[in-house]
Amino acid sequence: MRPRKPGIGHTLSSTSQRSYWLGRYLERAESTARLIIVNANLLLDLPVRLPLGWRPLVHITGSEPEFDKVFKRSNERNVVRFLISDLRNPASLFSSLNLARENARTLRGRMPRAAFEYVNELVLYSRQSLSEPLSRTRRVAGLSRVMQMIQQIDGFLSGNMLHDALWGFLRIGNFIERADMLSRIVDLHSTDILGGNRPDPASFQDVQWRSVLESLSALQSYNATRQGPIDEVAVLNFLFKSPSLPRSYLRCLNQIRYNLRSLPRNERPLQAVNRLRREIEAVGSEAFAGDRLHGFVDDRQQDLAELHNTINRTYFDFKPRLPRA
Amino acid sequence: MAIDWDRYDSGLAWDELIAPGGKPRPGGGGLCRTLGRLSDAELAERKAAAELAIRAMGITFAVYARGKGGSIDREWPFDIVPRLIRKREWDAVTAGLKQRTTALNRFIDDVYHEQRSLADGVLPRELVEQSREFRPECVGVDPPHGVWSHVCGTDLVRDADGRFHVLEDNLRVPSGVSYMLENRHVMKRVFPELFENLAIHPVDDYPDRLAECLRSLSPREVEAPQIVVLTPGIYNSAYFEHAYLANAMAAELVEGSDLAVGPDDVVYMRTVNGLVRVDIVYRRIDDLFLDPLAFNPDSALGVPGLMRAWRAGKVALANSPGCGVADDKVIYTYVPELIRYFLGEEPLLPNVPSYRCVIKDERDEVLDNLDKMVVKPANESGGYGMMIGPQASRKEREAFARRIRAKPRNYMAQPMVTLSTAPTLIGADAEPRHLDLRPFILSGADTYVTMGGLTRVAMRRGSTVVNSSQGGGSKDTWVVGN
Numbered sequence: 166m167r168p169r170k171p172g173i174g175h176t177l178s179s180t181s182q183r184s185y186w187l188g189r190y191l192e193r194a195e196s197t198a199r200l201i202i203v204n205a206n207l208l209l210d211l212p213v214r215l216p217l218g219w220r221p222l223v224h225i226t227g228s229e230p231e232f233d234k235v236f237k238r239s240n241e242r243n244v245v246r247f248l249i250s251d252l253r254n255p256a257s258l259f260s261s262l263n264l265a266r267e268n269a270r271t272l273r274g275r276m277p278r279a280a281f282e283y284v285n286e287l288v289l290y291s292r293q294s295l296s297e298p299l300s301r302t303r304r305v306a307g308l309s310r311v312m313q314m315i316q317q318i319d320g321f322l323s324g325n326m327l328h329d330a331l332w333g334f335l336r337i338g339n340f341i342e343r344a345d346m347l348s349r350i351v352d353l354h355s356t357d358i359l360g361g362n363r364p365d366p367a368s369f370q371d372v373q374w375r376s377v378l379e380s381l382s383a384l385q386s387y388n389a390t391r392q393g394p395i396d397e398v399a400v401l402n403f404l405f406k407s408p409s410l411p412r413s414y415l416r417c418l419n420q421i422r423y424n425l426r427s428l429p430r431n432e433r434p435l436q437a438v439n440r441l442r443r444e445i446e447a448v449g450s451e452a453f454a455g456d457r458l459h460g461f462v463d464d465r466q467q468d469l470a471e472l473h474n475t476i477n478r479t480y481f482d483f484k485p486r487l488p489r490a
Numbered sequence: 491m492a493i494d495w496d497r498y499d500s501g502l503a504w505d506e507l508i509a510p511g512g513k514p515r516p517g518g519g520g521l522c523r524t525l526g527r528l529s530d531a532e533l534a535e536r537k538a539a540a541e542l543a544i545r546a547m548g549i550t551f552a553v554y555a556r557g558k559g560g561s562i563d564r565e566w567p568f569d570i571v572p573r574l575i576r577k578r579e580w581d582a583v584t585a586g587l588k589q590r591t592t593a594l595n596r597f598i599d600d601v602y603h604e605q606r607s608l609a610d611g612v613l614p615r616e617l618v619e620q621s622r623e624f625r626p627e628c629v630g631v632d633p634p635h636g637v638w639s640h641v642c643g644t645d646l647v648r649d650a651d652g653r654f655h656v657l658e659d660n661l662r663v664p665s666g667v668s669y670m671l672e673n674r675h676v677m678k679r680v681f682p683e684l685f686e687n688l689a690i691h692p693v694d695d696y697p698d699r700l701a702e703c704l705r706s707l708s709p710r711e712v713e714a715p716q717i718v719v720l721t722p723g724i725y726n727s728a729y730f731e732h733a734y735l736a737n738a739m740a741a742e743l744v745e746g747s748d749l750a751v752g753p754d755d756v757v758y759m760r761t762v763n764g765l766v767r768v769d770i771v772y773r774r775i776d777d778l779f780l781d782p783l784a785f786n787p788d789s790a791l792g793v794p795g796l797m798r799a800w801r802a803g804k805v806a807l808a809n810s811p812g813c814g815v816a817d818d819k820v821i822y823t824y825v826p827e828l829i830r831y832f833l834g835e836e837p838l839l840p841n842v843p844s845y846r847c848v849i850k851d852e853r854d855e856v857l858d859n860l861d862k863m864v865v866k867p868a869n870e871s872g873g874y875g876m877m878i879g880p881q882a883s884r885k886e887r888e889a890f891a892r893r894i895r896a897k898p899r900n901y902m903a904q905p906m907v908t909l910s911t912a913p914t915l916i917g918a919d920a921e922p923r924h925l926d927l928r929p930f931i932l933s934g935a936d937t938y939v940t941m942g943g944l945t946r947v948a949m950r951r952g953s954t955v956v957n958s959s960q961g962g963g964s965k966d967t968w969v970v971g972n
Contacts, residue, residue, distance in 0.1 A: 174740075175716075177748050178760045271724055274737030282546055330762055429763045480762045487752035487765070 182481040188338025190265035203380035219244035344417035500922035506912040567963030586839030628812030638813040648910035661817035668731035697738030706935035707806035715769035717741035751795030847898040942967035
């Protein structure tokens with residue numbers, strides 16, 4: 166075989182965009198699976214049977230209008246089906262996985278060959294094991310396996326994919342989605358989902374924030390870092406400002422910054438992410454307190470949307486200036 | 491039970507592996523023995539291993555169901571019994587293919603320049619002028635090395651006497667080479683022991699040869715000219731191949747929207763670094779979709795201004811637009827004359843005997859014998875729009891007779907060729923199935939022919955339709971020996 170001449174590797178805007186969305190969809194699928202598992206556990210811990218126990222998940226995933234078009238009742242069966250297998254829900258687990266696969270398919274040439282095979286297997290597995298309504302135990306087993314498979318893909322890519330610009334975009338997609346999901350989960354708990362029904366406010370708050378930590382895989386870390394007893398302000402401080410918790414808001418921003426640094430033309434996106442970092446570092450506990458929490462979370466979501474727009478404008482959807490003759 | 495070669499009988503057809511009487515042809519003994527030693531269970535195991543490999547490797551020729559929130563991948567039917575060709579025989583075929591492709595390229599260049607061959611009456615002028623594939627936009631353009639069709643896929647068949655004939659030349663955007671490469675990967679997984687014992691010539695240098703060929707077309711003298719593979723996108727049936735080749739050549743896989751042509755007539759691609767100049771576009775979309783400014787204005791697949799850039803010599807297009815003018819089944823019938831005219835040589839590879847409906851005597855011959863003929867339209871590919879006389883109803887034959895009389899230029903006819911067969915695993919036994927062969931010829935500064943090619947098999951008993959779109963499958967093709 167003849168020696169190959171060296172070439173310069175380029176990263177197309179369109180390819181980068183697909184990598185970014187692959188990162189987002191995989192992360193979204195994992196979060197969705199985790200949310201459903203955690204919510205089922207939360208309901209078991211609650212002192213009363215709540216009529217609206219599953220509705221909040223529809224809210225978190227931002228798909229209430231789609232849900233109400235299809236279903237009348239927000240019971241477990243409907244919500245779970247809507248969140249897992251319903252392709253009419255653009256944010257369902259299956260929709261996210263399908264979109265992840267379509268993006269992975271077009272990236273096949275730029276990722277290790279096995280990556281697409283794994284994503285493909287993930288889609289096939291989830292269809293096979295989660296299409297029908299299931300008992301809670303079997304559903305949890307299926308969803309746990311899905312989460313595990315996604316984590317394996319993450320790990321596989323990290324260990325085998327070229328850590329180039331495409332990898333950078335994949336990670337940025339991961340972390341923007343992760344930060345976004347964190348804010349959605351917290352937002353859900355910023356409103357009083359129990360209304361006046363709580364028999365013992367203090368102990369219930371405990372349960373609620375414990376479940377938030379769990380849904381972010383952060384309970385063990387919370388205890389390990391000796392944050393003290395579980396209370397709202399301590400949990401929120403941990404979730405938004407911990408530099409070491411893998412799913413904290415600050416850590417997501419730090420990861421986005423880290424990945425942006427090795428990308429070309431990164432001035433504006435770096436400015437944007439640094440601004441968000443400064444803002445969160447300056448925030449004091451009073452910003453989380455009581456009524457302010459919802460507004461605080463809202464601001465974070467808007468910030469993330471703007472960061473997304475900046476990245477989109479810089480790399481994916483820019484108008485090229487073509488040289489004159 | 492295992493494969494019993496004594497019972498194997500290919501009838502009138504020439505068989506690629508087994509000679510009349512049940513003995514393997516020269517070079518085929520090792521393969522026959524190895525296969526014959528496998529039990530039914532072992533055969534089934536190997537077959538399953540191949541299917542698993544194909545699935546895992548994601549080798550599909552994709553049929554996408556749109557609007558259902560998903561897509562269907564269809565796996566390429568694959569037979570694990572390889573088709574053998576002896577090296578000495580292949581060398582002769584290679585020489586014939588190079589000769590033919592060279593003559594065809596000289597002809598295309600002539601068509602878009604002086605048209606000497608038409609003036610000298612080698613073939614009737616109106617054949618070219620009425621061709622749907624003749625592009626006035628290409629007149630006077632000088633592609634590098636005078637080569638227009640850089641990647642050509644020529645379909646070969648063997649007749650009952652075992653002689654190779656050219657069935658058709660695919661000069662526009664032939665596909666299938668990635669299956670040739672992937673079939674070899676699959677076979678290495680399935681029959682590693684055969685690769686140790688037989689001298690099988692490798693095929694996997696193709697992507698490097700293709701890249702080398704494309705680089706030889708670069709308009710700029712730079713160390714590493716930028717190559718892109720232009721695909722219609724993920725829903726195209728050959729998308730798998732486009733991605734495969736781009737990856738193997740370390741080229742960029744692009745869609746029309748990734749490219750832009752500047753007022754300086756230079757082609758650029760949009761990257762995260764900004765605009766990057768493109769030197770060579772290996773385009774896998776048809777002429778008419780290349781550039782909405784020059785051809786189909788509704789095409790969303792192409793790049794506005796691409797033809798302008800090509801005509802200005804700022805970018806190379808492979809294959810060149812307009813090369814389909816020689817990829818016409820009526821012009822095909824004149825290729826032997828073209829070889830004599832342009833090269834002063836006798837053709838090394840014969841055509842399948844053909845009748846030209848434009849010539850009255852030959853047309854009458856066709857019309858009198860429609861039940862024995864295969865009638866082909868001039869400008870279709872993939873086996874569409876043709877009539878297989880012996881299998882057609884009387885009504886169909888009459889309809890074709892009317893069409894031929896109305897537009898003789900649009901048709902040619904060939905007597906039925908008994909395509910050769912090769913043993914194909916059906917259940918737990920080997921049965922003869924008809925096949926053809928598509929080698930790929932690269933023409934740039936040099937000419938290169940693949941070692942073997944893509945063997946396509948008609949999986950149904952007795953069928954001679956090998957097209958993937960119509961239920962054909964494939965086999966690995968082994969050129970063996972010295």
